[in-house]
Amino acid sequence: xxxxxxxxxxxxxxxxxxxxxxxxxxxxxxxxxxxxxxxxxxxxxxxxxxxxxxxxxxxxxxxxxxxxxxxxxxxxxxxxxxxxxxxxxxxxxxxxxxxxxxxxxxxxxxxxxxxxxxxxxxxxxxxxxxxxxxxxxxxxxxxxxxxxxxxxxxxxxxxxxxxxxxxxxxxxxxxxxxxxxxxxxxxxxxxxxxxxxxxxxxxxxxxxxxxxxxxxxxxxxxxxxxxxxxxxxxxxxxxxxxxxxxxxxxxxxxxxxxxxxxxxxxxxxxxxxxxxxxxxxxxxxxxxxxxxxxxxxxxxxxxxxxxxxxxxxxxxxxxxxxxxxxxxxxxxxxxxxxxxxxxxxxxxxxxxxxxxxxxxxxxxxxxxxxxxxxxxxxxxxxxxxxxxxxxxxxxxxxxxxxxxxxxxxxxxxxxxxxxxxxxxxxxxxxxxxxxxxxxxxxxxxxxxxxxxxxxxxxxxxxxxxxxxxxxxxxxxxxxxxxxxxxxxxxxxxxxxxxxxxxxxxxxxxxxxxxxxxxxxxxxxxxxxxxxxxxxxxxxxxxxxxxxxxxxxxxxxxxxxxxxxxxxxxxxxxxxxxxxxxxxxxxxxxxxxxxxxxxxxxxxxxxxxxxxxxxxxxxxxxxxxxxxxxxxxxxxxxxxxxxxxxxxxxxxxxxxxxxxxxxxxxxxxxxxxxxxxxxxxxxxxxxxxxxxxxxxxxxxxxxxxxxxxxxxxxxxxxxxxxxxxxxxxxxxxxxxxxxxxxxxxxxxxxxxxxxxxxxxxxxxxxxxxxxxxxxxxxxxxxxxxxxxxxxxxxxxxx
Amino acid sequence: xxxxxxxxxxxxxxxxxxxxxxxxxxxxxxxxxxxxxxxxxxxxxxxxxxxx
Numbered sequence: 024x025x026x027x028x029x030x031x032x033x034x035x036x037x038x039x040x041x042x043x044x045x046x047x048x049x050x051x052x053x054x055x056x057x058x059x060x061x062x063x064x065x066x067x068x069x070x071x072x073x074x075x076x077x078x079x080x081x082x083x084x085x086x087x088x089x090x091x092x093x094x095x096x097x098x099x100x101x102x103x104x105x106x107x108x109x110x111x112x113x114x115x116x117x118x119x120x121x122x123x124x125x126x127x128x129x130x131x132x133x134x135x136x137x138x139x140x141x142x143x144x145x146x147x148x149x150x151x152x153x154x155x156x157x158x159x160x161x162x163x164x165x166x167x168x169x170x171x172x173x174x175x176x177x178x179x180x181x182x183x184x185x186x187x188x189x190x191x192x193x194x195x196x197x198x199x200x201x202x203x204x205x206x207x208x209x210x211x212x213x214x215x216x217x218x219x220x221x222x223x224x225x226x227x228x229x230x231x232x233x234x235x236x237x238x239x240x241x242x243x244x245x246x247x248x249x250x251x252x253x254x255x256x257x258x259x260x261x262x263x264x265x266x267x268x269x270x271x272x273x274x275x276x277x278x279x280x281x282x283x284x285x286x287x288x289x290x291x292x293x294x295x296x297x298x299x300x301x302x303x304x305x306x307x308x309x310x311x312x313x314x315x316x317x318x319x320x321x322x323x324x325x326x327x328x329x330x331x332x333x334x335x336x337x338x339x340x341x342x343x344x345x346x347x348x349x350x351x352x353x354x355x356x357x358x359x360x361x362x363x364x365x366x367x368x369x370x371x372x373x374x375x376x377x378x379x380x381x382x383x384x385x386x387x388x389x390x391x392x393x394x395x396x397x398x399x400x401x402x403x404x405x406x407x408x409x410x411x412x413x414x415x416x417x418x419x420x421x422x423x424x425x426x427x428x429x430x431x432x433x434x435x436x437x438x439x440x441x442x443x444x445x446x447x448x449x450x451x452x453x454x455x456x457x458x459x460x461x462x463x464x465x466x467x468x469x470x471x472x473x474x475x476x477x478x479x480x481x482x483x484x485x486x487x488x489x490x491x492x493x494x495x496x497x498x499x500x501x502x503x504x505x506x507x508x509x510x511x512x513x514x515x516x517x518x519x520x521x522x523x524x525x526x527x528x529x530x531x532x533x534x535x536x537x538x539x540x541x542x543x544x545x546x547x548x549x550x551x552x553x554x555x556x557x558x559x560x561x562x563x564x565x566x567x568x569x570x571x572x573x574x575x576x577x578x579x580x581x582x583x584x585x586x587x588x589x590x591x592x593x594x595x596x597x598x599x600x601x602x603x604x605x606x607x608x609x610x611x612x613x614x615x616x617x618x619x620x621x622x623x624x625x626x627x628x629x630x631x632x633x634x635x636x637x638x639x640x641x642x643x644x645x646x647x648x649x650x651x652x653x654x655x656x657x658x659x660x661x662x663x664x665x666x667x668x669x670x671x672x673x674x675x676x677x678x679x680x681x682x683x684x685x686x687x688x689x690x691x692x693x694x695x696x697x698x699x700x701x702x703x704x705x706x707x708x709x710x711x712x713x714x715x716x717x718x719x720x721x722x723x724x725x726x727x728x729x730x731x732x733x734x735x736x737x738x739x740x741x742x743x744x745x746x747x748x749x750x751x752x753x754x755x756x757x758x759x760x761x762x763x764x765x766x767x768x769x770x771x772x773x774x775x776x777x778x779x780x781x782x783x784x785x786x787x788x789x790x791x792x793x794x795x796x797x798x799x800x801x802x803x804x805x806x807x808x809x810x811x812x813x814x815x816x817x818x819x820x
Numbered sequence: 821x822x823x824x825x826x827x828x829x830x831x832x833x834x835x836x837x838x839x840x841x842x843x844x845x846x847x848x849x850x851x852x853x854x855x856x857x858x859x860x861x862x863x864x865x866x867x868x869x870x871x872x
Contacts, residue, residue, distance in 0.1 A: 277833040479849040495842020502836040
């Protein structure tokens with residue numbers, strides 16, 4: 024048996040198997056597209072309004088151009104995802120551009136992520152406040168507002184739109200702060216549902232708009248020529264103080280187009296989320312990534328691009344910007360053809376959809392920021408202090424706190440001004456895209472590893488490949504980013520200030536951490552031997568079937584490991600100590616490197632585990648698996664290692680029953696073939712709850728056994744039934760039960776079962792779906808004081 | 821100073837124009853590939869599985 028720890032030989036390093044393939048529940052390209060569209064699609068709610076305020080009535084054409092250009096930016100992200108690299112954005116960009124530019128790139132990305140939350144939250148607030156005010160106006164028009172209320176507001180009741188948006192955005196941000204502190208698992212199912220509802224809205228919106236155009240006609244959208252550009256005062260930024268501000272279009276025709284394009288790039292914000300879902304895509308990964316990318320590009324083009332045109336075509340000039348600039352989809356709903364009540368109802372639906380999609384973007388922003396800062400912290404660019412897990416929830420709450428603090432500050436500083444937020448957000452978006460495309464361009468020459476796909480066209484000149492396509496996309500992004508620096512003064516000041524602050528923090532932290540990081544590296548080299556494995560199997564760990572998997576997370580709560588070591592004879596049964604390195608959905612664009620998976624925290628955790636094993640003089644095998652969902656990681660690992668039991672400590676946020684339920688649910692979702700196993704939850708007071716995961720023979724009460732026997736005796740006295748077995752009686756009884764349950768007696772059966780369940784230990788269903796009748800915790804194994812792991816091992820179905 | 825600004829602006833315009841033309845070609849080529857991906861006729865001619 025290959026054991027990780029060999030007492031008495033201090034020169035031997037502790038061997039840790041690090042699984043590099045993430046234990047993921049892989050998702051289809053439809054789900055992946057839905058997740059990205061939750062971010063990308065949310066831009067449709069505010070991008071066109073911001074662009075029109077900046078460049079005038081021809082803004083929709085620039086939005087359409089940006090959406091077409093987003094097809095090419097998407098291609099850059101597909102290429103970046105198709106490279107087999109590990110380690111996060113910072114490490115990848117550092118490899119291409121060096122440390123300084125990598126820190127600048129991450130700072131821009133952080134600005135992008137942090138601004139995503141406030142703009143989404145405030146925009147959702149604008150839609151809600153706008154609806155409230157319009158409902159008041161409608162009620163007042165019909166005389167349905169009481170006089171007292173009328174007098175109180177000195178006219179039609181109304182709410183302050185901007186401050187209501189601030190309050191709403193702050194409330195949503197605080198809500199998701201708490202969810203992320205607790206460590207909620209983001210679900211692709213939720214994203215898919217939101218996109219389904221959004222699709223219903225988009226189809227209705229486009230269909231109804233088409234009818235409106237036919238019935239009412241339309242106002243033309245001025246072509247995007249220099250003469251049609253009407254830059255707002257704020258849209259020229261620092262250029263306002265130069266000669267360029269006068270007759271810009273005539274002097275520099277293309278420059279005007281470039282400035283207008285720069286004010287519209289916000290429409291493709293969220294494209295970067297494509298990289299975040301790449302890791303989770305099902306096989307064949309590249310093909311599915313491309314499919315997801317096509318769906319995303321087409322959907323966002325139709326939604327953001329076409330609706331931008333419809334805003335100008337349908338909403339009258341007199342109200343479009345003055346009234347609806349921050350909630351244009353709501354404005355469009357109000358100017359569709361049809362009765363007012365129907366339009367108001369549709370507007371309410373728009374607000375609900377906006378609330379769902381924009382709130383989701385707030386959460387995505389927190390998760391994305393948390394993921395990026397975790398990666399840079401692992402690389403020593405941010406102090407380790409930030410990554411200390413929450414004492415109760417185990418999340419990197421300090422990073423979440425920092426991100427949310429910055430977001431709340433931004434929300435308050437903006438005072439609910441979507442235009443200001445949008446301009447600032449565009450800074451992060453364009454520079455983040457620019458750095459990414461530059462890194463990809465440089466990596467074309469520096470990166471020699473596997474690459475699944477390249478942005479076309481690539482031409483060969485003198486045996487050297489020239490990445491024409493990639494360079495073209497980079498040129499557009501770079502020229503736009505540079506122009507934006509001059510035309511978005513507020514964004515430049517805020518963005519440069521923010522990015523500089525982050526850059527400074529990163530640089531100082533990196534210097535301060537250099538010595539510590541080197542020591543940690545040395546400690547790792549001296550004390551641990553990391554054995555990298557793509558997948559988890561028994562061969563990699565050198566263990567026998569029927570082993571016991573002990574899950575560990577917090578090095579202060581390892582009582583359950585002691586409990587297992589006290590009871591298990593490791594000569595007979597191997598013990599595997601496993602830690603799941605959980606990264607949230609969409610928290611990382613690239614797979615983690617081995618050093619990142621086995622970070623300083625894992626070093627401390629496994630050092631303690633090894634010390635405990637040493638004190639018992641027993642061998643344990645050590646395993647780290649990266650995972651998105653800890654439950655499916657445990658189930659998959661137990662299955663791959665043919666474990667007979669899983670031993671865990673009691674969670675600080677769940678009961679033992681809930682823990683077992685989550686494991687059971689993960690077991691149900693796991694693909695075949697799968698094995699049953701026993702899970703034992705050890706409480707701090709050494710009490711143990713035992714559950715069987717997967718289908719298993721239930722514990723039968725002695726009176727039930729007697730009943731079966733009595734029935735068998737009576738039946739075998741009947742002619743021709745003398746050879747009947749006990750199990751035939753049970754089979755017949757169950758068959759009749761299933762028939763009755765499927766038929767008219769279902770309610771009677773359920774009523775009886777509810778009565779019975781009330782008398783005994785009521786637990787949630789384990790190893791079944793939540794809709795099935797609740798399963799009972801095994802009476803004979805529940806809450807045993809001194810119940811060791813089962814032996815011999817439970818064999819799978 | 822004025823000349824430098826003009827040169828800078830022309831440079832930016834040139835970068836943007838060349839980039840936009842190149843991006844249009846990217847759009848067309850990836851569009852063809854996207855169409856093939858959507859109708860499920862296999863990977864594109866631009867796909868390279870081997871190391872470079």
